Amino acid sequence: MSNENYHHENLKAELIKKGLKLLDEEGYEKFSLRKVAKACSVSHTAPYRHFESKDDLIMAIAIEAHHKFNQCLEEAVNKYPNDNKSQLKEMGYSYVKFFIENPEYLRLFFLSDFADNIKKMNHEDETFINDEQPFNTFYKAIERCQSEHQSREGDSVDPNALALSCWGLVHGMAILIAKKDFSYAGDYLELVRKILWSGTFLNL
Known part of the structure; x- marks a missing residue:
């Protein structure tokens, strides 16, 4: 060829x-x-x-990145089809792993000079507003976990508070590790798994 x-x-x-x-x-x-x-x-x-333009190419890059990211989150969900808590824990681990292994995507989504434009695309472009949007996959898992807790315990958990708590933790770990701001001699991902699967995380 x-x-x-x-x-x-x-x-x-x-x-x-x-x-x-x-x-x-x-x-x-x-x-x-x-x-x-x-x-x-x-x-x-x-x-x-x-x-047609560099923005058009950047849109294609962002769509592919979102697809790959969402795919890893869905794989985490499928690993525990009948365990909502474990789904969220595995999604958290997959979130950190994805961005440690693909730091360029982390910078594109959150740290680049184009990150705000990516967020705008998420809200305005029909390509992003569908079931393959990673945040939708994450939030649906949050809602399932919240609904299960309410059925079992009888009290309600604010899904937005739960989402912020979970996302804030894993996002913070991903940033610190990917930027090498946290020094650790061992296996970062094993440490992340230990944190997420401890009794204090998702203590509903």
Whole structure:
């Protein structure tokens, strides 16, 4: 297969892959389709076969990142189909693991100069407003856990308070570990699992 045909057949995926790396390194203002084209060894006009602008490419990067992230959360849910608490614990572990292994996604979603635009896309674009949005997967698990607790104990737990508590804990751990702000000689993920599966987390 010639190099030209390779790029023609795989160009969109390659633009997304190299685009993420370049966006992470360069930041939004310096990011351009021309630079991504150079990284992919294609002509500067080639990306326009798939993307109208750099924002269009960044949208595609964000959609793919959200899909991968949501997939790992759904796998955590499926691991414990009949145990709502364990679903949330496993989702928390998967959340931290995903961002430790993919720090470029963590920066894209939360720490980059384009993070606010990503949040805006989440609220306004129909591509994001569906059942594959990671927060929807997470919040549905919160609601199941809250509903189970209410049926069993008779008292109500505020799902928003529960969501903030769970998300705040795992997000904080992901940030601290991914940015290497927390020094630890052992296995970070084993430590995270120990925290999440302790009796104090989700003590409903």
